Amino acid sequence: MSTEFAARFENVDILFPPAEGRAGRTRLAAATAMLDAGKTRADIIESTGVVVGAADVNLEIAKGEIFVIMGLSGSGKTTVLRAVNGLNRISRGRILIRHGDQTVDMTNPAPAALRALRNRAVSMVFQQFALLPWRTVRRNVELGLELRRTGAAETREAVDRWLDLVGLLPWAEKHAHELSGGMQQRVGLARALVTDPDILLMDEPFSALDPLIRNKLQDELLSLQQSMHKTIIFVTHDLDEALKLGNRIAIMKDGRVIQVGAPEDIVLRPATDYVAEFVRHMNPLTAIRAASLMRPLDTGDDAQGAQFSFTDDRSHYRLSLRPDGTLDGLSCNGAAIAVHPVDGETATPEGAVGIVETTHLLKDVVEQRQRSGHPVLVAEDGCIVGWCGANEVLDALTHAGRATMTDASPTPALAPS
Numbered sequence: 001m002s003t004e005f006a007a008r009f010e011n012v013d014i015l016f017p018p019a020e021g022r023a024g025r026t027r028l029a030a031a032t033a034m035l036d037a038g039k040t041r042a043d044i045i046e047s048t049g050v051v052v053g054a055a056d057v058n059l060e061i062a063k064g065e066i067f068v069i070m071g072l073s074g075s076g077k078t079t080v081l082r083a084v085n086g087l088n089r090i091s092r093g094r095i096l097i098r099h100g101d102q103t104v105d106m107t108n109p110a111p112a113a114l115r116a117l118r119n120r121a122v123s124m125v126f127q128q129f130a131l132l133p134w135r136t137v138r139r140n141v142e143l144g145l146e147l148r149r150t151g152a153a154e155t156r157e158a159v160d161r162w163l164d165l166v167g168l169l170p171w172a173e174k175h176a177h178e179l180s181g182g183m184q185q186r187v188g189l190a191r192a193l194v195t196d197p198d199i200l201l202m203d204e205p206f207s208a209l210d211p212l213i214r215n216k217l218q219d220e221l222l223s224l225q226q227s228m229h230k231t232i233i234f235v236t237h238d239l240d241e242a243l244k245l246g247n248r249i250a251i252m253k254d255g256r257v258i259q260v261g262a263p264e265d266i267v268l269r270p271a272t273d274y275v276a277e278f279v280r281h282m283n284p285l286t287a288i289r290a291a292s293l294m295r296p297l298d299t300g301d302d303a304q305g306a307q308f309s310f311t312d313d314r315s316h317y318r319l320s321l322r323p324d325g326t327l328d329g330l331s332c333n334g335a336a337i338a339v340h341p342v343d344g345e346t347a348t349p350e351g352a353v354g355i356v357e358t359t360h361l362l363k364d365v366v367e368q369r370q371r372s373g374h375p376v377l378v379a380e381d382g383c384i385v386g387w388c389g390a391n392e393v394l395d396a397l398t399h400a401g402r403a404t405m406t407d408a409s410p411t412p413a414l415a416p417s
């Protein structure tokens with residue numbers, strides 16, 4: 001990956017020996033040899049007592065992305081996450097963390113470097129919120145700044161700002177037990193972000209919440225991220241959550257990473273039967289984006305404006321593009337028809353054709369089709385690049401998880417008419 005990395009794992013093993021000291025080291029050496037000989041986790045624990053938390057993990061997490069680590073219980077997600085801030089010791093390989101213009105090697109960090117990293121570069125949000133019950137909301141959020149000995153005025157300003165951003169300013173003087181679970185986790189989030197870390201570690205932060213609140217907090221996190229651009233490493237065992245939040249997802253099994261990819265890579269091109277099995281249970285509406293399901297317009301490299309025609313649901317559409325790729329006009333069965341860019345703020349007028357961006361989800365496309373009764377146009381940076389009709393939507397709904405949409409039956413590009 002050419003983008004700047006925030007964290008990089010290079011051939012990382014994390015093994016948990018049953019004892020410390022020399023006995024532990026001997027067993028670790030035996031376990032490492034077994035790992036290299038291709039023995040399973042079960043074999044290794046049986047003969048050496050060593051638990052393989054993570055094995056041969058290679059990851060590059062880009063600055064500013066939400067990177068999700070997903071897998072079943074015991075697959076090694078938390079083990080990997082906790083290695084980023086030094087809570088788990090690396091047995092072999094190395095982890096590099098970027099902090100400002102420095103690169104910190106987490107293999108054997110000096111205590112002072114580790115403290116500085118935890119105080120300034122990496123913050124964590126926990127599943128069970130981990131708020132201090134005797135402190136008010138405000139005093140909980142202040143914690144990280146207190147450890148840094150930040151001045152009172154600066155602390156107040158930062159805490160107020162974050163409490164406001166998570167919608168809890170009116171609750172600043174309350175205690176944790178007076179807040180709902182969702183509100184407590186918002187405090188956890190504000191507490192982690194108030195120190196302005198480079199990397200935010202989130203370990204199943206929404207798992208303890210009921211589905212409605214969970215969904216709301218996911219939306220809030222995505223909306224905060226639009227302005228924060230933090231590097232977030234997010235652990236979950238829920239594929240729908242992973243697909244919704246992740247720019248990229250790593251799937252783990254038995255301590256190993258078995259696939260890393262964008263949500264659509266995971267859904268449409270699962271690397272193994274194991275991943276495909278997961279994907280069969282996901283919700284395609286919130287996983288597939290317009291870019292994958294659309295039928296592309298084949299405008300060529302030097303299109304000088306063009307006319308395209310297509311048929312959807314027995315209606316005939318013609319669209320013309322200007323030389324810069326923007327829409328000039330659209331007709332349905334010979335009659336001009338209005339279009340409306342879908343921006344999430346203003347509702348599409350009845351009967352108008354919606355224009356979604358390539359990043360919009362299948363659910364947005366379905367909603368637009370439902371609303372207008374017409375296909376949906378797909379744009380990228382203002383240029384029309386494709387459209388989604390009934391067949392494209394059906395294909396996406398029925399083929400997702402069988403990995404046939406793009407591999408075995410590619411949708412042909414439409415040539416200019």
Ligand SMILES: Nc1ncnc2c1ncn2[C@@H]1O[C@H](COP(=O)(O)OP(=O)(O)OP(=O)(O)O)[C@@H](O)[C@H]1O
Binds near residue numbers: 053080
């Ligand atoms: N400190 C530790 N000492 C010994 N074994 C550990 C330790 N931490 C994790 N393990 C073991 O490592 C393996 C991976 O655990 P980990 O907590 O990373 O899994 P996980 O995918 O996060 O699971 P969960 O979703 O249940 O938290 C498990 O077998 C676990 O028992």
